[in-house]
Amino acid sequence: MSNINEIAKLAEVSRSTVSRVISNNGYVKEETRKKVQKIIDELDYTPNQNAIYLKNGETKNIGIVSPDFSDVLTIFLSSFATVAKKYGYQVTLLLTDYDKKSEVEAFQKLKQKQIDGIFHIVRSNEWEVLEKYRKYGPIVTWQRVQSTKIDTIFMDHYEGFKLGLYHLYKKGHRKIKPFFGIEKSLNTVARVNAWYDFCLEKQLDPKLEDIVYDLHSSNDGRKIAQWWVKETTPPTAILFPTDNVAVGFLAEARELEIAVPNQVAVIGFDNTFISELFNLTTIDYPMHLQAENAFFKLYNQLKHKELPLHKLEFKLIERGTT
Numbered sequence: 001m002s003n004i005n006e007i008a009k010l011a012e013v014s015r016s017t018v019s020r021v022i023s024n025n026g027y028v029k030e031e032t033r034k035k036v037q038k039i040i041d042e043l044d045y046t047p048n049q050n051a052i053y054l055k056n057g058e059t060k061n062i063g064i065v066s067p068d069f070s071d072v073l074t075i076f077l078s079s080f081a082t083v084a085k086k087y088g089y090q091v092t093l094l095l096t097d098y099d100k101k102s103e104v105e106a107f108q109k110l111k112q113k114q115i116d117g118i119f120h121i122v123r124s125n126e127w128e129v130l131e132k133y134r135k136y137g138p139i140v141t142w143q144r145v146q147s148t149k150i151d152t153i154f155m156d157h158y159e160g161f162k163l164g165l166y167h168l169y170k171k172g173h174r175k176i177k178p179f180f181g182i183e184k185s186l187n188t189v190a191r192v193n194a195w196y197d198f199c200l201e202k203q204l205d206p207k208l209e210d211i212v213y214d215l216h217s218s219n220d221g222r223k224i225a226q227w228w229v230k231e232t233t234p235p236t237a238i239l240f241p242t243d244n245v246a247v248g249f250l251a252e253a254r255e256l257e258i259a260v261p262n263q264v265a266v267i268g269f270d271n272t273f274i275s276e277l278f279n280l281t282t283i284d285y286p287m288h289l290q291a292e293n294a295f296f297k298l299y300n301q302l303k304h305k306e307l308p309l310h311k312l313e314f315k316l317i318e319r320g321t322t
Contacts, residue, residue: 007045011036022047058116061090062298065106066121067098070216071244071272072287073121076142079291080119087299089116100124107133117298120150122182138301140294144186151301153293158190160283160314161239164267165198167281167316168237173265174204177235179224181242183213191241215241221248228264229256236264237322243268243275243282250278250321266321279320286312 008018013032020026021036028036062084066073081091092115094106103124109115110133120141123130127147133139134149144154161178168176178195180188192211199206215221221240225248228234240246246268253260260266268275271284289310296307 003045007036007039007043010039058302059114060088061092061115062295063092063094063106063109063115063118064121065094065096065103065118067096067103067124069093069095071274072242072270075272075287076291079288080295083292083295087295089295089299096124098124100129104129110136110139116302119294119298122185138298140297142290142294144190151297153290153297154187155285155290155312155314156190157187158194160269160285161191161194162198163314163316164239164269164283165195167318167322168239168265168267169198169202171237171265171322173237175233175235176204176237176239178211178239179215179241179245180211180213181215188213188241215245218244218248218251221245221250222252225249225252225256225258228253229258234264237266238264239267239269241269243270243272243280246280246282246321247274247278250280261320261322271317275317275319281319281322282317284315284317286310286314 004015004018004022008015011018011032013036017028017032018036020028021033022040062080064077064080077091077093084091094109096102096106107118107130110118113136115137117138118133118140120130120139120143122143123141127145127150130139131147131149138151139149140151140153142153145152165176165178178191180191182188192208196206196208198204215224221244224238224245228238228249238246238249240249246266249266250260253264258264266280268280268282269285270287271282274280275282289312293309293312296309299305300307
């Protein structure tokens with residue numbers, strides 16, 4: 001394999017001259033540049049990008065640390081990678097499977113200078129464990145966090161969840177059943193608070209002892225449909241934690257001949273592509289703009305810039321399930 005020494009020898013120039021031609025940085029006579037470039041082309045030489053990046057003190061690579069790969073992450077990752085590419089960065093996805101050790105190993109890559117920064121989806125370890133890696137590079141999280149070291153792009157899910165609840169109430173529903181995601185997530189806590197305050201305002205029983213957490217998959221939604229059909233007095237409206245869970249309910253409801261929205265109204269959360277396919281009423285979560293904000297926050301810290309952030313807000317998207 002060709003190297004800089006061989007190119008310098010054939011071109012009868014110094015290693016530093018070859019480096020300046022390769023990096024296109026620094027003065028080189030045009031005649032010399034053409035001579036060196038001709039030899040580079042003839043040898044089909046490709047410089048080691050990692051070595052170049054490390055020499056410059058950066059890898060141009062951002063790590064996205066996530067417990068799993070979901071439909072929501074696909075949307076976020078696509079938007080994040082697109083804006084990162086515009087600014088000359090690549091993205092590496094690091095999956096942890098909710099394992100604490102795997103999460104720490106992912107953060108170690110920041111310490112080892114394999115990545116310049118981290119965008120973190122959902123934590124497995126306590127924040128105190130992850131905060132210590134901040135000295136090796138910027139860390140931004142999707143979650144709500146009270147930390148002076150880790151930045152966040154969280155949106156107030158309290159307001160987003162209330163949008164769905166008010167919509168169902170306006171439609172005449174009083175037997176409303178909400179379901180929730182990760183129990184320890186601060187976003188889930190905000191949604192539960194929204195439910196409690198809504199019930200207090202409308203003089204409804206929140207039945208906090210019956211709250212169901214940790215619904216993530218479409219299969220979870222199918223199980224809820226199977227539960228619903230067995231209930232003597234089932235809820236007339238359901239607010240799900242994600243579109244994915246809601247769509248699972250709709251698929252099973254079709255097989256069980258549950259009429260939506262006549263027998264039960266359904267609202268999802270996220271406004272992903274699948275919600276359009278199922279004509280699902282949902283809460284629009286501007287994930288593509290949130291993804292851009294995530295990159296901008298990392299970029300601003302890496303480059304000491306002040307790229308402006310998008311203003312984000314939840315919106316109700318009414319379709320055929322309510």
